[in-house]
Amino acid sequence: MSEHDPSDDQPPQRPATILTGSLGAGKTTLLNYLLTETDQKLAVVINDVASLNIDAERVSVQTELVSGESTVTELSDGCICCGLQGVLRDELYALAHTCEFDHLIIEASGISEPEPIAGLFLGNTTIATLFELTNVVTVVDAPRLSDTFSETEQKPQQQEQQSGKPRPLSNLTIEQIECGNQLILNKRDLVDETTAERVEKLCRLLAPTAKKQWTTYGMIEPATVLEAGGFDAGTAPIQAGWKQALARDEERSTTDSESASAQTSNTESHEHSHDHEHDHNHAHPPEVYGISELSYCVRRPFYPDRFASFLNTLPQTIVRGKGLVWLAHDSETAYMLDVVGNQATVSETGRWIASLPEKRQAQYRRAQPEIEWHDEHGDREQRFALLGIALDRKPIQDRLDACLVTDTEWEQLTTIDGLQFATAKKASFTTQDEADQSNPY
Numbered sequence: 001m002s003e004h005d006p007s008d009d010q011p012p013q014r015p016a017t018i019l020t021g022s023l024g025a026g027k028t029t030l031l032n033y034l035l036t037e038t039d040q041k042l043a044v045v046i047n048d049v050a051s052l053n054i055d056a057e058r059v060s061v062q063t064e065l066v067s068g069e070s071t072v073t074e075l076s077d078g079c080i081c082c083g084l085q086g087v088l089r090d091e092l093y094a095l096a097h098t099c100e101f102d103h104l105i106i107e108a109s110g111i112s113e114p115e116p117i118a119g120l121f122l123g124n125t126t127i128a129t130l131f132e133l134t135n136v137v138t139v140v141d142a143p144r145l146s147d148t149f150s151e152t153e154q155k156p157q158q159q160e161q162q163s164g165k166p167r168p169l170s171n172l173t174i175e176q177i178e179c180g181n182q183l184i185l186n187k188r189d190l191v192d193e194t195t196a197e198r199v200e201k202l203c204r205l206l207a208p209t210a211k212k213q214w215t216t217y218g219m220i221e222p223a224t225v226l227e228a229g230g231f232d233a234g235t236a237p238i239q240a241g242w243k244q245a246l247a248r249d250e251e252r253s254t255t256d257s258e259s260a261s262a263q264t265s266n267t268e269s270h271e272h273s274h275d276h277e278h279d280h281n282h283a284h285p286p287e288v289y290g291i292s293e294l295s296y297c298v299r300r301p302f303y304p305d306r307f308a309s310f311l312n313t314l315p316q317t318i319v320r321g322k323g324l325v326w327l328a329h330d331s332e333t334a335y336m337l338d339v340v341g342n343q344a345t346v347s348e349t350g351r352w353i354a355s356l357p358e359k360r361q362a363q364y365r366r367a368q369p370e371i372e373w374h375d376e377h378g379d380r381e382q383r384f385a386l387l388g389i390a391l392d393r394k395p396i397q398d399r400l401d402a403c404l405v406t407d408t409e410w411e412q413l414t415t416i417d418g419l420q421f422a423t424a425k426k427a428s429f430t431t432q433d434e435a436d437q438s439n440p441y
């Protein structure tokens with residue numbers, strides 16, 4: 001490592017990779033393998049939420065043994081996706097200005113969310129001028145991923161998350177997979193052929209466009225990780241399987257409405273034609289792999305208790321689900337549904353724009369013209385996707401429809417602003433203590 005003269009011009013923009021994945025998936029093992037195999041000089045930042053950064057120590061030892069060329073920085077006692085973001089920013093700035101290296105690798109802790117870390121490198125930020133984020137690499141613990149889903153298939157349905165309790169770790173694992181443009185399916189030695197196929201299927205479902213590669217002890221050609229691998233800030237926010245499912249649904253709705261001559265829409269329910277039996281005769285791309293999806297987009301609220309019962313008896317075929325939920329007892333709050341296997345959480349995610357004062361509504365709508373607006377309900381709607389392997393869509397749709405408020409119940413509702421629902425109790429499955437008061441988009 002040679003020192004950089006501070007009087008030099010702006011340092012060159014260097015490539016950066018974020019290494020993410022669940023606790024114990026094999027991130028440090030992979031990193032050590034890269035250090036031994038690559039000819040490039042790496043700058044490595046390792047984050048451990050504990051005060052003792054064991055991973056950094058292991059990598060430091062390896063670095064000294066291998067080349068003595070790379071530099072390892074530890075960020076301990078906090079998480080770089082939240083509390084230590086500022087520290088990470090400072091560290092990256094200092095690295096860029098004082099060290100010689102070819103490529104930056106950030107090993108996030110197993111409990112970090114990758115999106116906020118990736119966000120540091122995007123937009124018009126100083127860090128974005130110093131580094132180009134080329135890859136978000138997610139190391140997948142193959143046996144554990146498979147177990148997570150087979151366990152959830154056998155266990156009785158779990159109660160939804162209670163207020164104040166942390167989110168299940170499996171949700172984070174799934175988000176890490178959804179964020180990666182490259183998935184390293186690790187611990188191949190620990191899974192048989194059938195499990196390997198199952199893991200591939202799950203990963204295709206969660207991250208359809210990500211590149212996937214099997215490894216044992218992270219042994220992989222370094223170029224696979226270090227060369228520009230196609231992280232695309234433009235598509236990253238929509239690459240998760242559930243987001244693609246919703247996008248496909250929107251596309252189909254547009255095509256339907258374009259081809260169906262002057263058909264008027266049913267304004268209250270089923271506006272987005274979730275009842276797609278007519279166009280489900282052909283295979284959508286995910287179905288080629290045995291993956292099926294159900295997008296549920298309806299302009300009518302759920303009766304909270306019935307929806308809670310649905311979530312407590314989720315079909316075992318559902319692997320993932322996410323999106324916005326409208327609950328009848330609360331006209332102000334948009335809820336986020338998050339399903340991983342049979343664990344479902346419903347948490348407050350922000351205010352419906354339609355519940356804000358008119359002036360603020362207008363501001364939001366100007367800023368986000370893509371939000372579909374209903375004359376009566378504004379942006380309130382159900383808009384979520386469920387993904388699974390061999391999903392039997394029709395019974396699930398029917399069960400979801402049965403959770404919607406009936407016409408009679410609908411009539412009992414007072415005016416939509418200040419909506420009161422006579423008998424529905426406050427849903428017991430709201431999860432976050434402090435709801436984000438911003439809008440949910």
Ligand SMILES: Nc1nc2c(ncn2[C@@H]2O[C@H](COP(=O)(O)OP(=O)(O)OP(=O)(O)O)[C@@H](O)[C@H]2O)c(=O)[nH]1
Pocket residue numbers: 021022023024025026027028029030055109110186187188189190215216217218
């Ligand atoms: N059998 C097997 N074990 C592996 C493999 N890759 C890693 N391991 C082991 O899994 C354990 C965890 O590996 P790490 O590299 O520390 O995982 P990590 O993702 O950095 O873990 P955290 O920092 O705790 O999140 C170690 O005991 C590794 O030796 C593999 O492919 N097969």
